[in-house]
Amino acid sequence: MHSSFPAGSPATHGRRAGRALRRPLVLPLLALCALVALPVRAEKVQEVGPPIPEQGCTRCSVQAVFAEKIRGVGATIEFMELKNGVGVLYSAEDPRNVGRVQKAAEWAKHELQAIAEDPDDYRLCSYCKATMAVFSKVDREVVRTSQGAIFLMRSDDPEAVRAVKTLMSKSQQKKDRPPAPSR
Numbered sequence: 001m002h003s004s005f006p007a008g009s010p011a012t013h014g015r016r017a018g019r020a021l022r023r024p025l026v027l028p029l030l031a032l033c034a035l036v037a038l039p040v041r042a043e044k045v046q047e048v049g050p051p052i053p054e055q056g057c058t059r060c061s062v063q064a065v066f067a068e069k070i071r072g073v074g075a076t077i078e079f080m081e082l083k084n085g086v087g088v089l090y091s092a093e094d095p096r097n098v099g100r101v102q103k104a105a106e107w108a109k110h111e112l113q114a115i116a117e118d119p120d121d122y123r124l125c126s127y128c129k130a131t132m133a134v135f136s137k138v139d140r141e142v143v144r145t146s147q148g149a150i151f152l153m154r155s156d157d158p159e160a161v162r163a164v165k166t167l168m169s170k171s172q173q174k175k176d177r178p179p180a181p182s183r
Helices: 017-022 029-034 058-072 095-116 125-134 158-176
Strands: 038-044 078-082 084-093 139-144 148-154
Touching: 017 029, 038 125, 058 125, 078 158, 084 095, 084 158, 095 125, 095 139, 095 148, 125 158, 148 158
Parallel strands: none
Antiparallel strands: 038 078, 078 084, 084 148, 139 148
């Protein structure tokens, strides 16, 4: 398997990236998520992370590439507050793009999980280093839907749950701002 990054880009480096992509994906019961999820708001996809994603940072690069992939297919985003985290529903307006949304979400999940499991194997900016202790406690899952995917971020750690809910809140606040320009 190979990464979707161009050869030599920061996110292709790291000993564990290849192994992380081969791990089986465990899918939770979608019905259970629907019972505990509270839809918050649907909007166009925006980037979330440090104020200005830093070039050379693997995590920033993964998030920027993921946002670009989702934005490129014209997907919408809906946030769902969960008891122990958040769910982000990415929906493709064009049924032909559903697979692209699903693949992009699974790719981002694997890359972010690999970084969280062994951050010393990756180049990280000061923001990503500072938040890694909290975000490494977040379990990430992707559930495929008929219109796209749900990206679940959950944790048993109260600080990590607060962090992902703050991330969701900041994402919602950015809805009125235009998306960041492509790199």
